[in-house]
Amino acid sequence: MSIDKLEPLKRLFAEMERALIAYSGGIDSTLVAKVAYDVLGDRALAITAVSPSLLPEDLEDARVQAAEIGIAHELVQTHEMDNPNYTANPVNRCYFCKSELHDTLKPLALERGYPYVVDGVNADDLTDYRPGIQAAKERGARSPLAELGITKADVRALAKHLGLACWDKPAQPCLSSRFPYGEEITIAKLQRVGRAEASLRRMGLSTFRVRSEGDTARIELPAEQLKEFVLTTDLPTLVTTFQSFGFLYVTLDLEGFRSGKLNQVLPFAVANTHG
Secondary structure (H helix, E strand, O other): OHHHHHHHHHHHHHHHOOEEEEOOOOHHHHHHHHHHHHHHHHHEEEEEEEOOOOOHHHHHHHHHHHHHHOOEEEEEEOOHHHOHHHHOOOOOHHHHHHHHHHHHHHHHHHHHOOOOEEOOOOHHHHHOOOHHHHHHHHOOOEOHHHHOOOOHHHHHHHHHHOOOOOOOOOOOOOHHHHOOOOOOOOHHHHHHHHHHHHHHHHOOOOOOEEEEEOOEEEEEOOHHHHHHHHHHOOHHHHHHHHHHHOOOEEEEOOOOOOOOHHHHHHHHHHHHHOO
16 A cells, blocks of 8 residues: 555655755655655755746745645755756756756755755656656765655555645646757747646646647647537637747647657657667
8 A cells, every 4th residue: 555655755764864855846746845844844955946947836836835844945046048958958858957956956955964865756757768867866866755666656645645735736847848859948938838838727727738849839638628628718819828928820739638748759769869
């Protein structure tokens, strides 16, 4: 049972004695922050990295959830957008993002007397192509959930058991994940996608993506919601709204929403990256 994994997680934090949590506000890092605080109290600190790839709504969620947990919460600015290796959007883009994150957090942790920087990587993440995990490991970060074999399903069960309101929160990767590999990422493009997704969220949608390719916005929704969306949405107004954000074309993905869909090019792209 998932709940049986709670005590080992608590013991792991007790052994750490002090920990700084790389806290995005997603369900994984929120669970880590909750358990760390329950065990360590004021010897746990949550840090959220703020950059153009973080939705303002997600930052606000992180603030609210940290306050509900009670954990000390601080913000730091990261500057991955200054790195051309990141903005060129190669298949290992996340490596450069996490390098920037942990190159920022590690010195801060040492300065504040925290021997460990921990993140919310779970056991399922280890089965996907996640170059950012390598960057974190190279900088000495620990992943308690992955270390203990805690999967995404376990995370949700544990979060629900602990009374976290965000236990069923949809996954929300950074905005840079909305662009096909090889398309340059700019602050203007990130803001355009962010505004588009915020407009869909205001319509009451929760599980979706707005994929950006050139001047085209492609909306992904769960396949079972496509028909109702087309029949009940004022499509001309939606198109006009997206065009006001800077898109020229607005399309609907008929396959439906699938997390990590842009990674379907990876077997070919990664092979070519390595020659």
